[in-house]
Amino acid sequence: MKLLTLNCHAWLEDDQLEKITHLAQAIKEKDYDVIALQEVNQSIKEQRITENLTQDNFAVVLLRQLEKIGMKSYSLVWDFSHFTYGKFEEGLAILTKHRVIEEHSFFVSKDTDPDVWKTRKIVGAKIDYNGTPISFYSCHTGWWHDVEEPFKHQADVLLEQVNKEELFFLLGDFNNNAFLTGEGYDYLMAQGLYDTYSLAKDKDEGITVKGKITGWNNNKEDLRIDLILMSKSLPVISSKVIFNNANKPIVSDHFGVEVEIEA
Numbered sequence: 001m002k003l004l005t006l007n008c009h010a011w012l013e014d015d016q017l018e019k020i021t022h023l024a025q026a027i028k029e030k031d032y033d034v035i036a037l038q039e040v041n042q043s044i045k046e047q048r049i050t051e052n053l054t055q056d057n058f059a060v061v062l063l064r065q066l067e068k069i070g071m072k073s074y075s076l077v078w079d080f081s082h083f084t085y086g087k088f089e090e091g092l093a094i095l096t097k098h099r100v101i102e103e104h105s106f107f108v109s110k111d112t113d114p115d116v117w118k119t120r121k122i123v124g125a126k127i128d129y130n131g132t133p134i135s136f137y138s139c140h141t142g143w144w145h146d147v148e149e150p151f152k153h154q155a156d157v158l159l160e161q162v163n164k165e166e167l168f169f170l171l172g173d174f175n176n177n178a179f180l181t182g183e184g185y186d187y188l189m190a191q192g193l194y195d196t197y198s199l200a201k202d203k204d205e206g207i208t209v210k211g212k213i214t215g216w217n218n219n220k221e222d223l224r225i226d227l228i229l230m231s232k233s234l235p236v237i238s239s240k241v242i243f244n245n246a247n248k249p250i251v252s253d254h255f256g257v258e259v260e261i262e263a
Contacts, residue, residue, distance in 0.1 A: 001263040002032045005171035006256035010041035010058035019251040024065040035095040036138035036171035041088040059093040073097045079105040081121040082114045092123035092138040102126040108154040118149045139172030144183040151184045170229040178224040196228045196259045200239035213253040235262040
């Protein structure tokens, strides 16, 4: 099973269409089973193609590009979390080649007002993977020390929502540096989750953010905040950072993470 997570920083990147092309080409080459995307923006004023989606929804544009290069097998689950920069609806997405059994969407933040940028929603899909139901959640959470929207609360709500009787994966931008002890990453691990990076037989340094980016304006360190976690310990063949110039061109202010799992 091949998985990818990426915070897209959608429509806030220079050369955005070129970067979508690079992303689509990588998806075709890698042939991921499930892709989790965060900061999947769409313009507030753009024409609707469905009740929720606009023509310029980043994931919709990506799917169109995939179709152009012969990849028509992916379906999309997307939902809106909050408004951003006064002109976008920011959401999260799951793309998958497999049949979607059930869609997931729920708030994990204390605030559910879409006008508040710290409002956080989780979006996911339960798929039929070779006869086995597996849920995948695209996650974009807050920061450990945030007084208004503490990460611990969001993690607790998230883990209350998942079906612990089934295998599930949490993929995304957790805004908690895995290199730090005693904060959000350690809290997640204490809840019985497994980090695919830690279990991977073949892996790199795992760094997904270098220097300052949105939300980490004063950062001068290398961060591992984009993670792929799972509810059971499965054999992990590899975990690699992607879209970091060493492994495919940069497409966002975050690098992505791709893993291959024996499942």
